[in-house]
Amino acid sequence: MSRVNQPDTLVTLLREIQRRLRVLEGTRHATAFAAAAAAPAPVQVFQPARPQDWPGTAAADWTPLVRLLTRPGSFVVVLEAVADGEGEVRVVVDGEPAETVAVTGEVSRHETEVTVSAELVVEARRTGAAGTVRVTAFAR
Known part of the structure; x- marks a missing residue:
């Protein structure tokens, strides 16, 4: 975000776009992780060998x-x-x-x-x- 009473520059606009991308990617990974955690995974249990x-x-x-x-x-x-x-x-x-x-x-x-x-x-x-x-x- 730009400072108060100063016009946006290309650098400030680029920083804002990068910040928004990081937020979106973090949300996407968190959603994918939550979906993977909620999906029932097959349980593999070892049995005694002897x-x-x-x-x-x-x-x-x-x-x-x-x-x-x-x-x-x-x-x-x-x-x-x-x-x-x-x-x-x-x-x-x-x-x-x-x-x-x-x-x-x-x-x-x-x-x-x-x-x-x-x-x-x-x-x-x-x-x-x-x-x-x-x-x-x-x-x-």
Whole structure:
């Protein structure tokens, strides 16, 4: 802005234009940043790599071990499970069991395709005399 009672010069006009550009660019970047921050970003969660660190149960009844709240859509659920003795794991889609898989002493991998409206739960139970069933799950 020019001083009071003095005419604008090219230098003062250029400074005013530069100041206004800085304000506009700052507003544009702030708006873009706010929009990016408000957009739902996919959450990537690491799972434990060692089977002994996976969530597990020694109960003979179905026990929920991992849960995913999601948007409606189709997913492939990848289960990796191991048991000290014998056991089973299953995927429960919106409260309804989808598929049950037998688990033994070796780490096994199983994929199940599901259509979900809200919630995926992976449950496990021991079917042998003793031991623990451990599982980890991923949804793609």
